[in-house]
Amino acid sequence: MKTKTKLIHGGIPGDPLTGAVSVPVYQVSTYKQEGIGGHKGFEYSRTGNPTRHALEELMKDLEGGKAGFAFSSGMAAITAVIMLFNSGDHVLLTDDVYGGTFRVMTKVLSRFGLEFTFVDTSNLDNIEKEIKPNTKAIYIETPTNPLLKITDIKEVAKLAKSHQLLTIVDNTFSTPYWQHPLELGTDIVLHSATKYLGGHSDVVAGVVVVNSEQLASDLHFVQNSTGGVLGPQDSWLLIRGIKTLGVRMEEHEANTKAIVNFLNNHPAVKKVYYPGLETHPNHDIAKKQTSGFGGMVSFDVGSEENADKLLNHVKYFTLAESLGAVESLISVPAKMTHASIPKDRREELGITDGLVRISVGLEDVDDLIEDLKNALTK
Numbered sequence: 001m002k003t004k005t006k007l008i009h010g011g012i013p014g015d016p017l018t019g020a021v022s023v024p025v026y027q028v029s030t031y032k033q034e035g036i037g038g039h040k041g042f043e044y045s046r047t048g049n050p051t052r053h054a055l056e057e058l059m060k061d062l063e064g065g066k067a068g069f070a071f072s073s074g075m076a077a078i079t080a081v082i083m084l085f086n087s088g089d090h091v092l093l094t095d096d097v098y099g100g101t102f103r104v105m106t107k108v109l110s111r112f113g114l115e116f117t118f119v120d121t122s123n124l125d126n127i128e129k130e131i132k133p134n135t136k137a138i139y140i141e142t143p144t145n146p147l148l149k150i151t152d153i154k155e156v157a158k159l160a161k162s163h164q165l166l167t168i169v170d171n172t173f174s175t176p177y178w179q180h181p182l183e184l185g186t187d188i189v190l191h192s193a194t195k196y197l198g199g200h201s202d203v204v205a206g207v208v209v210v211n212s213e214q215l216a217s218d219l220h221f222v223q224n225s226t227g228g229v230l231g232p233q234d235s236w237l238l239i240r241g242i243k244t245l246g247v248r249m250e251e252h253e254a255n256t257k258a259i260v261n262f263l264n265n266h267p268a269v270k271k272v273y274y275p276g277l278e279t280h281p282n283h284d285i286a287k288k289q290t291s292g293f294g295g296m297v298s299f300d301v302g303s304e305e306n307a308d309k310l311l312n313h314v315k316y317f318t319l320a321e322s323l324g325a326v327e328s329l330i331s332v333p334a335k336m337t338h339a340s341i342p343k344d345r346r347e348e349l350g351i352t353d354g355l356v357r358i359s360v361g362l363e364d365v366d367d368l369i370e371d372l373k374n375a376l377t378k
């Protein structure tokens with residue numbers, strides 16, 4: 001089955017009981033038992049709920065794994081995955097991971113005796129140097145936010161295997177429409193489903209897919225024990241969003257290509273960050289491991305003042321955090337998502353005060369380009 005078909009026919013499509021073509025919202029907490037333990041596969045909705053189960057089966061199929069798990073947010077999903085480890089274990093992570101990931105590792109999970117090291121995983125040599133006797137996993141995000149850095153998933157998985165480590169991939173930016181980390185040899189893939197999977201800025205959710213029965217059983221134990229599960233209504237919204245993921249991603253990318261081309265030729269734009277550009281340092285790796293470059297672009301307009309002017313004059317780009325939805329969004333990472341990083345460290349990473357990030361939506365691209373053109377000449 002091809003991906004576009006899987007988006008619609010994967011998992012558990014519809015309802016065999018009634019013939020409903022959409023999975024019903026099972027708004028229920030508990031299930032009648034015909035005698036003790038005599039249930040139909042569901043006992044209590046923290047442990048399992050039919051609507052959530054349909055979403056989890058769909059995500060399992062899309063990522064090509066053994067089991068899927070839906071959580072109440074991307075952060076709940078990430079936290080549950082790290083709870084697979086024990087006090088004293090060490091995890092290596094991409095240095096410019098999502099800000100919330102950095103925060104939960106360094107400010108919350110570190111309090112329970114877990115150790116974390118952040119390295120630039122776009123260069124493999126950096127990773128091997130940091131592997132310690134207690135290292136248990138390598139956690140990568142690719143492409144990253146906001147500089148769209150690329151890590152070679154297959155090579156990291158190979159390195160991890162040779163040291164008996166798990167490889168975990170945050171696949172939020174690429175989605176299973178473009179990128180399949182489990183097929184490249186990794187063990188766990190996770191998402192903030194709040195972004196492209198949901199796609200309509202109306203649901204906060206997280207998803208994990210694992211590649212072995214052991215990890216499936218361990219993660220189900222954590223999910224059921226800690227309880228950060230996704231509710232039935234939100235599970236249904238996600239299934240609905242995922243059905244159109246293919247057409248949305250194709251259109252996000254087509255719009256983005258045109259915008260990147262426009263930005264690249266605009267005199268007010270100093271630098272454009274997009275993995276689809278041949279000048280991107282890891283363009284070849286991106287081309288090898290994904291079938292699309294996505295809808296996120298960052299560009300440098302030279303100063304905080306210029307960035308402010310741009311933000312104040314765009315009409316169709318909404319100033320907001322988050323990404324991956326139908327509406328185009330714009331943000332200045334140095335002042336918003338990455339404000340907690342000291343300025344000199346930010347500059348070192350390339351996150352200057354003039355860096356603007358856009359999440360290209362599904363509006364008519366002529367309007368989007370016109371909008372940027374007007375705002376850039378102000």
Ligand SMILES: *Cc1c(COP(=O)(O)O)cnc(C)c1O
Binds near residue numbers: 204
């Ligand atoms: C948003 C995001 C998260 C966190 O997900 P929430 O749904 O906001 O909890 C994790 N990773 C990436 C790459 C994200 O963009």
